Amino acid sequence: MSIKNVQNTHINLRLRQLHGALLEIVGVMNRPQRDEAMVREAGISLDRALFPLLVLVERLGPIGIVELADRVGRDHTTVSRQIAKLESLGLVVRQESASDRRVRAVVVTKSGKVMTDRVDEARERIGQAVFATWDNQDFEDLVRLMRKFADDIKGHTSPDSEAIG
Amino acid sequence: MSIKNVQNTHINLRLRQLHGALLEIVGVMNRPQRDEAMVREAGISLDRALFPLLVLVERLGPIGIVELADRVGRDHTTVSRQIAKLESLGLVVRQESASDRRVRAVVVTKSGKVMTDRVDEARERIGQAVFATWDNQDFEDLVRLMRKFADDIKGHTSPDSEAIG
């Protein structure tokens, strides 16, 4: 076996480990129970699919429907309807864009912001608990490398490229 | 502002950055287009929701329906039906457990393994491309810290604890 093959074997081992960790993390992030617990804490009734959208709008808004749909991996018509629901609940508004009058950019309302703020606070509490036992350098490295990883996979998966599984 | 508050502010900044990166990564992982591309490459027609299950069964099998449902955050009745579909396609089988005759543990068949193997190969190719430009130490650190992170959030989110958003 050549040196290059040994290296590849090692990389593939690590890739498999990374994929395993990713599957678990995504699994936890996708649990609807988590969202429901948050919503309950915020004291508002909200459909399961609507909550992740609200968080994204707060993070990325003002943002158009199509870009939002791309982020969550759903058809834009689906997202259009979901945003309409969020708007009827008073949590977001669609505002006309001056530069491009086709887009109706979505932003959170004051009421929606109150809700995402509570979510942020809960997330902070959990995060502080999770990382309380971490070595500080490890924590800094995790944040830095996750950011880098997120940036890099976007470039390798954007249009028509292959999937990761 | 006390030293402790300064530290908390810094941690919360990092937590927010980490959350942002996580949202993007999970977003990419959740794109149905990725799964569809994989399935197409493997030359089999497979419902969108079935593919992630197949991957999990290959990784974790033999595994029971309830545990599988917990992993993907769906009701066990939903997963039960989806596994039944996978079984009718010959990609997995449900085998009786000797130790506990309630469970019908799911495992991939030879045919299912062929499919996940192709997926693994594609994932390897992508992974090698993504990390080709990475510093080796960074790559090792990412794998190690993601594993640690996955382990730690499981402990902090398992039963009835709060969500991350």
Place this chain on the structure above:
DNA sequence: TCTCTATATGTGTAATATGCACATATTAAG
């Protein structure tokens, strides 16, 4: 052992979510 509770799985059914076909408005390119 007997009983009661918890767990694992599965089916019927109704509500929800989703995407495709299609339509409109606006922008950009030639």
Place this chain on the structure above:
DNA sequence: CTTAATATGTGCATATTACACATATAGAGA
């Protein structure tokens, strides 16, 4: 100024999902 591309939205058929409920088995305690 025509044509293609983009952003958004509605109607409708289908797919997905979960709740209520049922069955079988396991485990704990009297």
